[in-house]
Amino acid sequence: MNYNKPFQKSEYDQRVRNVKLRMEKAGFELLICQDPANMNWLTGFDGWSFYTPQAVLLHLNESTPIWFGRAQDAKSAAITTDISSENIIGFSEPLVHHQSKHPFDELCDLIITRGWGSERIGVELDAHYYTARAHQHLINGLPNAHISDNVELVNWARLVKSDAELVYMREAGRNVTSTMNQAISNLKPGTKQYEIIADVYHSQITGLDGKFGDYTSLCPLIQVGEGTSTPHLTWTDEPIPDNGLIVMELGAARRHYHTPLTRTAHLGKPPEEIIRLAEVIVEGGDTALAAARPGVTCGEVEEIWQNVLKLNGYQKESRVGYSIGLNYPPDWGERTASLRSGDNTVLEAGMCFHFQSGMWLKEFGAAISESFVVTENGGERFCSVNRELIIID
């Protein structure tokens, strides 16, 4: 079948080698990866099948990964990866949503059959789809194994992006720029929120110049009026008001690589306090991004931002950013480095972050965020939407 893989085989081989070195260091012989982003990053496996238990296994002595999942999805693994057929293992259909049995019972059988039943196995204890029940079946089915949290081992390996990955990040960024600018131009009094979002989806998927988009890990978010005081509300059928504040957070995904962006608009003449807050957010972001060079820590970047806030009488409790890249719903964050106090991760060229400078105050909020890659010259933005409070009057 004609399937255009996003990366060369050599790139996947390099990733597997990288992860194996980390496994040796951490003392794991076998890794069980259920996070769909980790599965994709290691093998290219793609498909909306992450609602059933599935995993990519990586063993120190096995030259290629093993795919384990629902039998009907095994063909997707054959199409989207280079894994040889003997390493693509489908589990029995009756195990789906079974009250006492679980697909991981057969995963345990597989691990024992391969002779790995007494080894040190790293699992993704906090991956979104790695449920407490899945873990129990693994523990019970492998009584001689030493199973422990691998503490986002593969997620950390994803932190610095390769040149090939940055190509997709930049393409996603152009897609977001175009999508956000269109959404802003759609903000007219009387237009229903859902009408704006319908166009956002269309633009996200269409992309630019044939660089189409995948589904994004978060849906497009829009908040209006008092709703701007909280970040994760979704659209309704309320019309855009004549006068009021609007925050939109949108991403786009290019081969599942994401570049989120947030902008704030005001219909009608904005109150002084909103103008001032937006100015501080932009200044804080500009200052912090200029400093986001290799060698600086995540915590230091956040401190620079907080200092700008402090000078202007503000404070933000939540972290001001998190690493981004390849991801699947429900989150485009990588669950590794955060731009916040106490995070001593040292920046390297190629790390990517969403600088989410949103301030959610009691009655309203504003956010003017940026997705960027760390370079020798500071944070390079992926998107190029005007950095300002957008006034629609």
Place this chain on the structure above:
Amino acid sequence: MNYNKPFQKSEYDQRVRNVKLRMEKAGFELLICQDPANMNWLTGFDGWSFYTPQAVLLHLNESTPIWFGRAQDAKSAAITTDISSENIIGFSEPLVHHQSKHPFDELCDLIITRGWGSERIGVELDAHYYTARAHQHLINGLPNAHISDNVELVNWARLVKSDAELVYMREAGRNVTSTMNQAISNLKPGTKQYEIIADVYHSQITGLDGKFGDYTSLCPLIQVGEGTSTPHLTWTDEPIPDNGLIVMELGAARRHYHTPLTRTAHLGKPPEEIIRLAEVIVEGGDTALAAARPGVTCGEVEEIWQNVLKLNGYQKESRVGYSIGLNYPPDWGERTASLRSGDNTVLEAGMCFHFQSGMWLKEFGAAISESFVVTENGGERFCSVNRELIIID
């Protein structure tokens, strides 16, 4: 803030009463619900915040539920639910993606403070976002509690839909009918797969007559040629061929109530074996739906379908359907009743299913599915797209 809740307060009260009766019967004093569909069903809480730990707590002696989640999302709870402010509890921001601490540490504090630390607590051990790590923090933080799996207690309470819920199911069904018919009319040789999907998204969100759509729990799925032999591949930039098979599975969500639908099309003259397979699928589905009346079991419905297959020399290993209704990504199935051998759930009027009659054979597949509600007259379809192999010549 002007927020249009999907149901009357009396409907939520009724749901909470229903679940409390089930709790008493199952021997739980406290329920911790992390499944976003359960959280929404019990309280109305809505927002794309399910990528961080959050929960709705239900205690037998507490008249209203308690919302627990990230501080920045507490305002969303205030806006979208009737929960009083003292029962909306935000956790401390530094706990987000913390390497050793976890938001559920504070959930444990809350439970102990309320005097429930030694009680019988039911958790959703297999809910998508209830990670093994979250569970460990709960177990460690509540050493005197009796914590066990509530075995989808709330999901089962959702099985029979109220009249008010069926209104949304029917609206979603009309939305899917319109979306699928448009997608079919877009199937022209040379059109890129992503162009078709961009229009699907636009239609899903726009809805009909102001009945807009929410994001769907699965993304739109499209498979072409050999790709039809597996169900969960997503779109690419390949053009629709002059000659070949296409399967599309689409949903729509009305206030998060879903009605999925699958159709199969052939560009050019279809091979005899595909025509025959499609005919058998339609006949099997029609026969099974006609029998889907109150009193019949899920297993019996599946047997009727299998008999039609058997008479025609086919067999389907995977289940032929599952209960649907309110849901959030990554799945629109409710993880309760399945139309499959051995499922003795007795059908009642108001139960809703996706009859997924997809047959994924070695080299190709076909699916002509239906979403339906059980009535005295058999399964009533929510959508009305022609039930046939669609031939585009």
